[in-house]
Every structure is written in structure tokens, then in C-alpha cells.
Amino acid sequence: MTRNPSSRRRVLPWIALAALIAAVAIGLVSFRQQGGADQIRPVLKIGDQRGGAQALMRAAGELDDVPYRIEWAQFPAASPLLEALGAGAIDVGGVGGPAFAFAYAGGAKIKAVFAYRPQGANVGRASAIVVPKDSPIRSLAQLKGRRLATVRGSVGQDLALRLIEKAGLAPSDIRWTYLDNGAAKAALESGAIDAWATWGSYVGIAVMENGDRVLGDASSLPAQAGFFAASDAAIQGKRAVLGDFLARLNRARRWAAAHPDAFARTLAQETGLPFKVARFSISAYIGTAEPIDDALVREQAEIFARYRRAGIIPALPDIRGAYDPSFNATTLARRD
CATH class of the missing domain: 3.40.190.10 (Periplasmic binding protein-like II)
Known part of the structure; x- marks a missing residue:
């Protein structure tokens, strides 16, 4: 039996569409399987x-x-x-x-x-108490009665406790100001605090970028x-x-x-x-x-x-x- 050419032309698009739908379906199944596998991974x-x-x-x-x-x-x-x-x-x-x-x-x-x-030789330098470069504070002992900012219970506060103890001060001699590092940086720049005990890149930024001065660091202390x-x-x-x-x-x-x-x-x-x-x-x-x-x-x-x-x-x-x-x-x- 000979098929009508026009009929054949009408069927071909539907065959192509069915093939496309099948391909998309296979892709979706594969995607779901991959996603499912990803979802069950720890x-x-x-x-x-x-x-x-x-x-x-x-x-x-x-x-x-x-x-x-x-x-x-x-x-x-x-x-x-x-x-x-x-x-x-x-x-x-x-x-x-x-x-x-x-x-x-x-x-x-x-x-x-x-x-x-x-x-490393310089490891202690990355934890420090810094003051503005023109600060009148020149020694750790001069922190007595001053506002020292740090994060409560942090590496910065522990460093400050170790350093002031060596300087003969008691924790009660310090006016502790608890701020996160971003707020402490701004407070030091504005003069709202006298000193800042911090660590890592914050020390680097304070000293290398802002020109602040290191009052004391962990160089003389055992590395923690x-x-x-x-x-x-x-x-x-x-x-x-x-x-x-x-x-x-x-x-x-x-x-x-x-x-x-x-x-x-x-x-x-x-x-x-x-x-x-x-x-x-x-x-x-x-x-x-x-x-x-x-x-x-x-x-x-x-x-x-x-x-x-x-x-x-x-x-x-x-x-x-x-x-x-x-x-x-x-x-x-x-x-x-």
C-alpha cells in the first residue's frame, strides 16, 4: 500500500517531537538520579x-x-x-x-x-595589642585605667591577659571594652578606645595599612x-x-x-x-x-x-x- 506523501509529511514532525520528548525525559531521569545521588551523600x-x-x-x-x-x-x-x-x-x-x-x-x-x-620566626607577631601611632601610651604598664577593646574570650583577650600579667597589671586594672574586630578597628580610629587586642590579618591591616603601632605582641610568649x-x-x-x-x-x-x-x-x-x-x-x-x-x-x-x-x-x-x-x-x- 502506497502512503500519501502529504500524510507522511504530517507524521514526521510528530515522530521528531516524540523523539525530543523521549530525549528530554531521559535527561530528566539522569538529572534526578544524579541529584538524588548527591542528596544521599553525607x-x-x-x-x-x-x-x-x-x-x-x-x-x-x-x-x-x-x-x-x-x-x-x-x-x-x-x-x-x-x-x-x-x-x-x-x-x-x-x-x-x-x-x-x-x-x-x-x-x-x-x-x-x-x-x-x-x-616560624615571626609567628608571635600576628597576635598583638595595637595603639594609634601618635598614642601617648608607650608601655604595657600604661594601659592601667585605659580602654582596651577585644572580643570576649578570644585569642586577643588571652594575649592581653598574658601581656599585662608580665607588665605587673591585674585584669581589673584594664577597662575592658568588648567589640567585634570590625567595630574595634573603627573605635580605635575614632579615639573611642585607647588600644585594641587582635590577631591575624587585623594586625596586618592595622600596622601595614593604617600605620598603627604595636604596643606588645606574642613574640616573647610560647606559641599556643x-x-x-x-x-x-x-x-x-x-x-x-x-x-x-x-x-x-x-x-x-x-x-x-x-x-x-x-x-x-x-x-x-x-x-x-x-x-x-x-x-x-x-x-x-x-x-x-x-x-x-x-x-x-x-x-x-x-x-x-x-x-x-x-x-x-x-x-x-x-x-x-x-x-x-x-x-x-x-x-x-x-x-x-
């Missing part, structure tokens, strides 16, 4: 600060081919990061030892699971350990994922220690910091990992005691459960 929620773990791990290539999803949450300082960690909004995040101690003493259900210690802390829930429910992340983090730190200029260039690009400030600030962040052990816990106990003497925390907590050594083997293993 998720690790990581708290970070500007120029922190995300920038470091991206520069080192440790965010490539991660077998789980990472959700990054950026915080302006350790204090709100730790609040989110204690509330279960994130799983893990990097903080200094003093900030961790302050949060734990406040009842946060968290544990330090990874420890590192910055190293920094931590990555995790929630109790993440330690129990996401152990394998958390261990993989910490191992990647340690490899990234070793890479940055060997390639500081490369990391500083990436950091400058991602944060908008001048290269010299970025290069300065990373000295407080990169460093070698070390085990969480009894010696480290004893060292951290000194921070709790210092905070208690200053009235920053109401009581000394039992810190035996604050530091979890169970990830030591995973995080310290070398797999370069």
Missing part, C-alpha cells in the same frame, strides 16, 4: 572564617574529589562560630585555644578533635595551639567523614607551610587583602599538627585558670571531656 557542615580552612584547602587542592558534600558557613570571628557549633547548626570549625576554652566553660557540647601549632572543634553529634554520627576532612586539612597545612607565597597569593585573591597583609597573617594560621594528649590538655588548663582569675568564666569546668584524641591516628598520618 554532608559535613563546616564553620569557617575569612581566609580560613576553605581558602587553605582550595589552594592546596584538597577540595577536589571529596566523596561527601561540604556546606561552608562563614563567620566573622570564633565566638559566633562556636555558638553555631554548640547549637548543632554546623559540625566542625576552626578556632583558637582561648576561644574554645571560653565556649566549653560556657557549657557548649563540643570537643577539640584536631590540634596544630603555628611555627589552635584547634578544630566538632559537636558531640558530629563526632558520633559523622566520624568517617569528619576523619577524612581532618586528614585533608592536615595535608593542606603541610602544603601551605611548604608554599607560603602561593597560599598568600590565593588568600589575597579570595579576601581582597593586600599580598603583604595576607603573607603576614598566614603565619598565625599554618603550622604543624600535633597529637591531642595529656601534655596539651595540661597546657590548655592554664587558659581556663587564667580566664577564671580574670572573672571571664564563672568557674573551672572539668576539661577531661573537652579534648578528643580519637582522631590522632587519622589526622597525623602522612599520605602525601
